[in-house]
Amino acid sequence: MLQILVYGAVISAIYAMLAVGFTLIFGVARIxxxxxxxxxxxxxxxxxxxxxxxxxxxxxAAVLAVAGVAAxxxxxxxxxxxxxxxxSLAVLLITLAVALMVEQVLLLSFGSExxxxxxxxxxxxxxxxxxxxxxxxxxxxxxxxxxxGLWVFMQQTRLGAAILAVSQDAEAAQYMGIPSDRIYSIxxxxxxxxxxxxxxxxxxxxxxxxxxxxxxxxxxxxIVVVGGLGSxxxxxxxxxLLGYSETIIAFKISIEWSQIVSVAAVLITLILRPAxxxxxxxxx
Amino acid sequence: MRGSSVDWLAAFLAAVxxxxxxxxxxxxxxxxxxxxxxxxxxxxxxxxxxxxxxGRENFGHSLFIGVGAYTAGFLNVNYxxxxxxxxxxxxxxxxxxxLIMGFPTLxxxxxxxxxxxxxxxxxxxxxxxxxSVYTGGQDGLNGLDPILDSPLAYYYLTLLLMLAxxxxxxxxxxxxxxxxxxxxxxxxxxxxxxxxxxxFYKIAALMISAAFAGLGGALxxxxxxxxxxxxxxxxxxxxxxxMVYVGGLGSxxxxxxxxILLNVLTESLRAVSEYRLWVYTLILIFILFFMPQGLIAPLxxxxxxxxQ
Amino acid sequence: xxxxxxxxxxxxxxxxxxxxxxxxxxxxPGSVTGLLGPNGAGKTTVFNxxxxxxxxxxxSVEFDGRPLAGLPPHRIVNRGLARTFxxxxxxQGMTVLENVEVACLAPRVNREGRPRQRxxxxxxxxxxxxxxxxxxxxxxxxxxxxxxxxxxxxxxxxLLLLDEPFAGLGTSxxxxxxxxxxxxxxREGLAILIIEHKLRELMRLVRAVxxxxxxxxxxxxxxxxxxxxxxxxxxxxxxxELGQGDTDIARDPLGAA
Numbered sequence: 001m002l003q004i005l006v007y008g009a010v011i012s013a014i015y016a017m018l019a020v021g022f023t024l025i026f027g028v029a030r031i032x033x034x035x036x037x038x039x040x041x042x043x044x045x046x047x048x049x050x051x052x053x054x055x056x057x058x059x060x061a062a063v064l065a066v067a068g069v070a071a072x073x074x075x076x077x078x079x080x081x082x083x084x085x086x087x088s089l090a091v092l093l094i095t096l097a098v099a100l101m102v103e104q105v106l107l108l109s110f111g112s113e114x115x116x117x118x119x120x121x122x123x124x125x126x127x128x129x130x131x132x133x134x135x136x137x138x139x140x141x142x143x144x145x146x147x148x149g150l151w152v153f154m155q156q157t158r159l160g161a162a163i164l165a166v167s168q169d170a171e172a173a174q175y176m177g178i179p180s181d182r183i184y185s186i187x188x189x190x191x192x193x194x195x196x197x198x199x200x201x202x203x204x205x206x207x208x209x210x211x212x213x214x215x216x217x218x219x220x221x222x223i224v225v226v227g228g229l230g231s232x233x234x235x236x237x238x239x240x241l242l243g244y245s246e247t248i249i250a251f252k253i254s255i256e257w258s259q260i261v262s263v264a265a266v267l268i269t270l271i272l273r274p275a276x277x278x279x280x281x282x283x284x
Numbered sequence: 285m286r287g288s289s290v291d292w293l294a295a296f297l298a299a300v301x302x303x304x305x306x307x308x309x310x311x312x313x314x315x316x317x318x319x320x321x322x323x324x325x326x327x328x329x330x331x332x333x334x335x336x337x338x339g340r341e342n343f344g345h346s347l348f349i350g351v352g353a354y355t356a357g358f359l360n361v362n363y364x365x366x367x368x369x370x371x372x373x374x375x376x377x378x379x380x381x382x383l384i385m386g387f388p389t390l391x392x393x394x395x396x397x398x399x400x401x402x403x404x405x406x407x408x409x410x411x412x413x414x415x416s417v418y419t420g421g422q423d424g425l426n427g428l429d430p431i432l433d434s435p436l437a438y439y440y441l442t443l444l445l446m447l448a449x450x451x452x453x454x455x456x457x458x459x460x461x462x463x464x465x466x467x468x469x470x471x472x473x474x475x476x477x478x479x480x481x482x483x484f485y486k487i488a489a490l491m492i493s494a495a496f497a498g499l500g501g502a503l504x505x506x507x508x509x510x511x512x513x514x515x516x517x518x519x520x521x522x523x524x525x526x527m528v529y530v531g532g533l534g535s536x537x538x539x540x541x542x543x544i545l546l547n548v549l550t551e552s553l554r555a556v557s558e559y560r561l562w563v564y565t566l567i568l569i570f571i572l573f574f575m576p577q578g579l580i581a582p583l584x585x586x587x588x589x590x591x592q
Numbered sequence: 593x594x595x596x597x598x599x600x601x602x603x604x605x606x607x608x609x610x611x612x613x614x615x616x617x618x619x620x621p622g623s624v625t626g627l628l629g630p631n632g633a634g635k636t637t638v639f640n641x642x643x644x645x646x647x648x649x650x651x652s653v654e655f656d657g658r659p660l661a662g663l664p665p666h667r668i669v670n671r672g673l674a675r676t677f678x679x680x681x682x683x684q685g686m687t688v689l690e691n692v693e694v695a696c697l698a699p700r701v702n703r704e705g706r707p708r709q710r711x712x713x714x715x716x717x718x719x720x721x722x723x724x725x726x727x728x729x730x731x732x733x734x735x736x737x738x739x740x741x742x743x744x745x746x747x748x749x750x751l752l753l754l755d756e757p758f759a760g761l762g763t764s765x766x767x768x769x770x771x772x773x774x775x776x777x778x779r780e781g782l783a784i785l786i787i788e789h790k791l792r793e794l795m796r797l798v799r800a801v802x803x804x805x806x807x808x809x810x811x812x813x814x815x816x817x818x819x820x821x822x823x824x825x826x827x828x829x830x831x832x833e834l835g836q837g838d839t840d841i842a843r844d845p846l847g848a849a
Contacts, residue, residue, distance in 0.1 A: 032395075083573075088395065089341065090572045096522065097568050218406075225399065260410035266403040271388040274396045460697050460707060463686075467694040470683025473645070477677070479669035479698025479747045 003132070004247050010136045012243025013143035017198040018220035019227065019235035020150065021191035027230025028167040029184040030088065031081060034095040036195055036220060037213025038102035042069045043196025044203040044212065045106055048115045058118065062200050066193045073192025074185045081188075082181070099213070106210035117203035139201040146197055147236070150190075154232070163187055167230060222262035226269045228276025237278055290588055295537065299447050306436055315439045319507055321547035322442045326449050326500035328527045328539035333453045334493035336534040337462060338486060339469030340394065343521055344401030347385065347408055348378040348494040350516035352501025354412070357425035357511040362418070367431045370502040371445075378498025379491045386490045390483065402518060409516035424512030431506045442503055446540065449496045454536045456492070465489055466534075526564065529571050532581025541580035594657070596621040596751055596783050597642075597673075602651035604641055611637045613807040615651070619751065619783055626794045627787045628818065629804035630827050635787045636678055638804075639753050643675045644668045656750065670700040674749035678756050678787075680736035682728040688715065689724040691739055695746035711746065718742045718772060734765040738772070745776065751783045758790045766793055773797060795819070803827070 022036050043065050050061030076098055084090040119135040154160035165173040166183045174180050198216075206212065223242050227234025242262060250258035269276060302322075306315050327349060335341045355377045356370035389400040412419045419425065432438045456462060464485050467475050475482050505511045514520070523546075531542030546567070553563055571578070595618035602615040612634045619625055627635050640646040642653060644665040653660045655673055663671075683691050692714050696707035704710060715721045718738040723731070728739065737757055744752055757773065758766045770793050777784055788794040795801075795815040803811040803818055805827035811818055818824055 087576075090576075093568055093572055100564070222403075254414075256410070256414045260407060260414065263403045263406035263410060267400060267407055270392060270396055270400040270403070274392055460693075463690055463694055464697060466686055467683040467690075470686060471681045473665075474677070474681045474683060474743075475694065476645075476665035477643070477669060477675055478695035478743055479666050479674075479700055480694065481664075481666045481699075 004244075004251055006132050006136065006140075008244040008247035010140045010143075011247055012240045013140050013147075014198050014202055015216075015219055015223055015243050016147055016236050016239035017143050017194050017201075018216050019223035019239050020147065020232055021194040021198075022220040023224045023227070023230055023232060023235045024163075025187055025191040026224065027232075028163055028187045029077075031077075031095065031184075031188070032088070032092050033188075033191070034092060034217065035076065035098040035102065036191070037215075037217030038099045039069050039073060039192040039195035039213075040199040040216050041106060041210065041213035042072065042102060043199030044117060044206075044208050045110065045115070046196070047200045047203060048110075048117050048208060051118060052116070062197075065200055066196045069196035070189040070193035074189040076192075077185045077188035082184075099217075103210050103213070110210065112209060115208040117200075117208060119204040133205065135204045139205075142201055143198070146194060150194070151232075159186070219262050222266045224276075225266045226276060228278045231276065231278055234276055234278030238276075288588075290591060294584065294588070295450075298537075299443075302443055303440070306439060312435050315435050317547060317551045318544070319435070319439045319442050320504070321544045322439075322446045322540075323500045323504040323507070324524065324527060324543035324547055325540035326446050326503070327497055327524050328531065328543040329446075329450050329453055329536050330493045330496035330500070331524055332528050332531075332534065332536050332539045333457060333496075334489045336528060336536075336539070337457060337465035337469065338489055340390070340486065341398045341525075342401045342490070342493070343398040343518070343525075344385070344403070344405035345493075345497055345524055346516050346518065346520040347381060347401065347405035348497035349501040349504075349520065350405070350408060350412070350511075350513075351381050352378045352498025353505035353511045353515045354419065354425070354501075355498070356502040356505040357428060358418075360428050360506070361425045367429045367506045370506060371431070371499060374498040374502035375495040376498075378494040378501070382490045382494035383487070386487045390486045390490065402521070405516050405521065406518065409513050412513045412516060420512075422513060424510055426510045428506055428509045428511070430509060431503075438507060442507075445499065445503065449499070450537055450540060453492070453496070457534075457536055461485075523564075526568055526571075528578075529576075530567065530579050532578030535578075535581035535584075538578055538581030538584070542578070545580070593620050595619060596623075596656060597785075598652075598654040599642070600652050600654075602638070602641060602653065603649050604637060604646060605649055611807050612641065612648075615804075615807075615809055617802050617809060617812060619785060621750065622777075622781050622783055623800065624777055624784045624798045625786070626798035626801040626815070627785055627804065628791075628794070628801055628824070632806075633804040633827070634807040635804055636755055637807075639675055639755055639787065642668075642753065643673060666698070669747050669749075670698060672700070672748070672750040673753070674744040674747050674751070675753035676737075676740040676744050676755055676757065678759065680733070680740050682731070682736060682739055684729055685727070687725050687727055688720055688731065688735075688739060691728055692742045692746050695743045698747045700747050711742075714742045714746055717745070717776070719768075733760050734762075734769070737761065737769060741772070741776075745780070749782055751785065754784060754786045754788075756787050756789065758788055758793055766790065770797055791819070 018036065018040065022033065025031050025033050046065035046068055047061050050056045050064055051058055056064070080094050080098065081091055084094055119133070124131050124133050154164060162173070162178045163183055163186070165176065165178055166180050170180045219242065223238035224235055226241070227238030242265065245261050246258040249261060305318055309315070327345065331342065331345050352374035355374045356367070359365040359369055359373055360367050385401060385404045389397050389404075392400055413421050416422070430438060432441055457465075464475070464480055467478070467480070468482055468485060472482050501515065527542035527546050528539040529542070530546060531538030531540065546564075549563065597619040599618070600616045602612055603610070604612040615638060627638070629635050637646065641648045642660070644660065644663050644667070647662070655668075655671055658671070660668055660671070660673075683694060689708065689711050692711040693707050696702070696710045701710070712721070712724060715724050718741055720735060720738050720742065723735065728736070731739065741754070741757070754773070757769060761769065773784065774797060776782070786794060786798065798815060801813065801815050801818040802809055803821065803824045805823065810823040810827065811821040813821070
């Protein structure tokens, strides 16, 4: 029972990080970023490279990884996405292309065996007859801190306000002097950075393989659809719902059944309430 | 865009050329590649009929393919029926699924419809893995019988069915059906105001698209002699869409050309299979940036213009 | 004469906004009526309610003796009630001929066969005959208007709802279009209901006017009477300014420029 509570919380927090980043770039720039999972994977692999190959200290490596992936995200937006903005299908396919390419590069550079990223804390706690690794607790705490930090940033800073303005009406924001194009790039970088951070946090206890970004992408996508494209609170609630449903079903029924929750949730949401259950407006 | 005699002549020549392939390349491997390519051709043409004409892009075409293939698997492996039955039953089940999926989703706006179909296919994929007792789970069903024993005969069967599919779909596309479907793409509300029952035509188009996709699925299943959950994969749907874009959206015949081209290309890169994905990706980017109208259909239109 | 269209107690709310309040009116077969009112009065909403694009909350609509409640737009068109849109919405990527051909395929008229032929005839009627094979994407606005009318006529309606047919047209384009509407009315004998702001042209075309404001009918009558009706004037100009300045309505909209 305690295991479900804690595992569910960890998964939900990580899902929330991914979903929030995904919904941000969608809500603001209308980009359905299929490369989101790639940012997650790149975060993990970058940390691996910095710590195991370059032997940099863990914290420094993590920060460097986040910054690097964020910069990569900005580059993708400016170079590949911006010219195709008129066609949402084209943007979708180009992000898919990026996702495929990143996976290929990772496969060629690191091979297909799982890589080992060290934990920040190497202890295991023992609570009520259950072993819970300290790294998971750390991941949970860090994820929550990141989300709180994001919330504060969006609400209290000028840049955050600008981002919210663009997400509501890009043209109006432009008239107010807010450079929408630049905001899109910044949000992409932000989204990529958060995804990378999620990848770094889970890397010690998840399998680090080139294709690791696919499932998280599917989950993030499902959460965002259920919660409402472009709604940050919706993403967090959705993440909790999905995280806990999956954990409970995985423990009580089977892993296979838990995997269907996300896609079934998408289908049901689209049929019943396409705009999502917690979003304020329809995205399209 | 009505069929002119030049078009039909070109189609006839293309059919002859495809029929001549086994004679030109007396090689079972190549015939095999082409058989698979023709299956993709059926899938691409059927996708184009629905999504190319109406503009309602279906990102879950693999649902119909997988359903058709597994129907073939069930009937043949679990119930021991002759593989010929699959060619009738597979389209049938695919049509059934298109009704189940189509009714709740076709009223959704563009991207929502695409996503709903995509998640439908993903749900089926998961269900196939969950109910492994019936479906063989991740390993799928093995030991299907081929419809015809000789690879050569199988190639001609597939070619025949592919040509039949393209002819039927093209005739429909050139008829008033096609006009209405293209009008739906133009503006659904105006279609309603013109007295057309848009929902009926969308569902009908999806059903026709599903029927041929399912047929292709059964053909493929009895060729590979096995079916697996990968047939429901999103990747398959995306590959088919790329083939359609390479061929030329809305032309019906273009996607077949796109399918053959891309299948031959990826097979010829089998030697450097790690780079296959690169090539697909690069083609995708190239088409998106430089040739959104596609390759094959615009090329043919230019040739036809020179001839007339 | 039994009315062709009978509307009673029609109402529609959008959340807090009561867009259409208790509207009642009737139209006779072959009549030409104007629907007047300032922006936001609810005129296009009434059109959308009559044609099934919106569902009404309360009230009843009877067309040709049969109720229209709950019918989808395409069924209403096939009963003989056609409309044009305020912003022309052609089928992009198709030719002018194909645009009209689609409407010729509607069940109501499909059994007449030869949709292309009929489409050509309709295009000639609205003066677009020579542009039959042009792709609509490049058509000027005035021609798009004619195309909308041709498409609406293709379904052989008994009642035609025109939503601001003169909007966005220059003075030289309006008169020919008004003449066309007049000719079509006389030739086909269909009833017409027009929303229009260009009062001069509207008043010349119609025999009766329904005036709306804030979702309600405020006056019904002949053009000459309506333009002097205090509620109508008030709706367009506002109470305080009545009597000051020169406005078309207060003076003589039927007469000089």
